[in-house]
Amino acid sequence: MKTFIRNNGLSICFLLLFAGAMIGQTYFGFQEHNKEIIQDGSTAINLSSYLLSGHFIQATFENWESEFLQMALFVVSTIFLMQKGSSESKDLDKEEQVDREPSPTRKDVPWPVKKGGFILLLYKHSLSIVLFVLFLLSFIAHFFGSLKDENEQLSLKGLPFESAADYLGDSRFWFESFQNWQSEFLSVFAIVILSVYLRQFGSSQSKPVDAPDRETGE
Known part of the structure; x- marks a missing residue:
């Protein structure tokens, strides 16, 4: 058990x-x-009813949506874009290990590398694919929850319900999305820039404390 916790401490935490x-x-x-x-x-409603309410669904997936979008865009952007001096960027002047072509002869390679072909092609982009799929599913769930919450509020006021087609252009839905997206993009900008000049001893997200500001990568 101690070994399991030690090996998986970050994810468990x-x-x-x-x-x-x-x-x-x-x-x-x-x-x-x-x-x-x-x-x-x-x-008032009970807890089980609340868990199925638009209020809960909208609030939950509105945040998940922005997190998965942030991670997906960051993963893809770091393939092509660089930031000199940042621990979050690839080095501008040399080949990185992540850019090497996969070899099935390496020790303990994942099975898709051994399989090759289309399976390998998917595996080479599997992280970004899954993150974008999670974003899309969260976006749909957010839309469903937000629409349901809107209609629940309209019902309490005795007003007619809003259709899904009409709500897709509603300012409330897009306000909910953009207010979360902007904070996620700001947080990525902050870690990319701050890691150029600031350090955290012992963290894999920081350069060594004695590394020059211009040194790029971990």
């Missing part, structure tokens, strides 16, 4: 942080949603 934050979001979102609908003259 963030999975537990995610679970804790998800519980916090659910608890306080449940309270906030009931407060809002009571103020609108309706009755």
Whole structure:
């Protein structure tokens, strides 16, 4: 068990942080949603109903959508774009290990490398493909949740429902998306630029403390 935790500590830590934050979001979102609908003259709902509500679905996937978009674009952008001095960039002046062609003769290579052909082609781009798919699924779920929440609010006011086609051009939906996208892009910009000049001893996301500012890569 100790070996497992040591070998997977980073993923375990963030999975537990995610679970804790998800519980916090659910608890306080449940309270906030009931407060809002009571103020609108309706009755409070139970937790199981809240988990199926547009309020919960929209709030959850609105954030997942922006995270997966940020990671997908960052992964793809670092193939072609560079930032001199950043630990998050490839070196401008030399070939990187990530650019070498996969060889099936290397020790312990993943099975798609041994398989070759179309399977290898997919595997070579599998990280970005999966991230973009997760973004698309989250985007769809966000849209569904936001539309459902909008219609739930309209129902409380006795107003007609909005169709999916009309809501696709609604300012609320796009405001929800862009307010999250801009923060994710800002955070990427911050780590790319700050890692040029600042250091964190012991972190794989930082250059060595004694590395020159102009040195690029970890």
